[in-house]
Amino acid sequence: MKKIVLIGSGNVATAFARNIKERDEVSSQYTILQVYSPNKTHAEELARQVGCEAISDSKLVRQDADLYLFAVKDAALEAVVAQIPTNEGMWVHTSGSMPMDVFTSRTNRYGVLYPLQTFSKGRYIPLCDVPLFLECHAEEDLPTLEALATSLSHQVHRLDSTQRRTLHLAAVFACNFANHLYALSANLLEAKGLSFEYLLPLIQETTAKLSHLSPREAQTGPAIRFDTNIIYKHLQMLEGNPSLQALYKQMSESIYNMYKG
Numbered sequence: 001m002k003k004i005v006l007i008g009s010g011n012v013a014t015a016f017a018r019n020i021k022e023r024d025e026v027s028s029q030y031t032i033l034q035v036y037s038p039n040k041t042h043a044e045e046l047a048r049q050v051g052c053e054a055i056s057d058s059k060l061v062r063q064d065a066d067l068y069l070f071a072v073k074d075a076a077l078e079a080v081v082a083q084i085p086t087n088e089g090m091w092v093h094t095s096g097s098m099p100m101d102v103f104t105s106r107t108n109r110y111g112v113l114y115p116l117q118t119f120s121k122g123r124y125i126p127l128c129d130v131p132l133f134l135e136c137h138a139e140e141d142l143p144t145l146e147a148l149a150t151s152l153s154h155q156v157h158r159l160d161s162t163q164r165r166t167l168h169l170a171a172v173f174a175c176n177f178a179n180h181l182y183a184l185s186a187n188l189l190e191a192k193g194l195s196f197e198y199l200l201p202l203i204q205e206t207t208a209k210l211s212h213l214s215p216r217e218a219q220t221g222p223a224i225r226f227d228t229n230i231i232y233k234h235l236q237m238l239e240g241n242p243s244l245q246a247l248y249k250q251m252s253e254s255i256y257n258m259y260k261g
């Protein structure tokens with residue numbers, strides 16, 4: 001049985017923890033020893049779900065694990081890596097944009113296990129079909145990382161830090177920005193007493209049709225048709241909200257520029 005210590009207790013740590021604990025094909029091979037997180041309540045919350053020890057003092061991180069999975073805020077990763085006592089295990093982070101060599105000064109056994117999906121703590125996602133992107137410093141450690149990744153997902157790929165950063169940048173546009181636009185839509189609707197649920201079939205089809213059409217082919221709306229009468233009307237409706245008006249203008253220009261002859 002391989003032993004794992006989870007560093008972090010947020011969205012991604014929770015997704016990995018639950019997949020390791022709750023899927024028989026994974027839990028038969030891996031056990032979680034500890035969850036470390038600076039906020040003790042958060043560490044305890046996740047440790048309770050997977051039945052392991054919770055710690056909030058990095059000095060108490062056990063040294064006998066095979067793998068240390070760092071799923072922490074990107075801005076804190078370097079500081080967290082510096083705090084963890086050295087050990088013989090393999091150190092791996094889950095970040096899209098942090099380089100693999102963030103571990104260089106602490107260990108020779110390190111890599112990356114980046115899951116390309118959006119995770120929220122309250123929502124369980126089986127990792128089976130989630131693409132996992134691996135990077136490994138020492139070739140001899142690749143089997144350790146691949147074994148965990150392939151037990152979790154059918155989609156395992158190797159990708160270096162530069163390519164992974166590009167993937168993450170694209171994911172920020174495709175997921176984080178798209179979701180922010182949903183949130184802005186919800187604000188517009190709710191301000192007029194309308195339900196965001198009306199938009200759900202539209203949002204679902206916007207995504208579903210991408211299995212058959214490229215995003216460029218799938219574009220519709222006033223900007224691609226260059227329906228300036230509607231665009232002006234919408235800009236007028238947003239006069240009380242200059243930042244949203246500017247965003248509408250910039251998005252419409254971006255669409256128009258992609259299709260203009």
Ligand SMILES: NC(=O)c1ccc[n+]([C@@H]2O[C@H](COP(=O)([O-])OP(=O)(O)OC[C@H]3O[C@@H](n4cnc5c(N)ncnc54)[C@H](OP(=O)(O)O)[C@@H]3O)[C@@H](O)[C@H]2O)c1
Pocket residue numbers: 007008009010011012013037038039040042043070071072073074076079080094095096097114115116117118119120
């Ligand atoms: N969420 C996603 O959809 C997603 C997808 C793919 C990859 N990732 C990557 O996975 C990593 C974790 O993301 P996440 O969404 O799980 O983040 P998150 O939910 O915000 O959790 C962040 C974790 O970092 C810890 N943390 C924050 N500040 C810290 C500090 N100064 N020192 C030590 N620990 C600190 C927090 O601990 P406390 O709660 O104890 O403060 C928490 O456990 C990031 O590298 C992210 O880029 C995220």
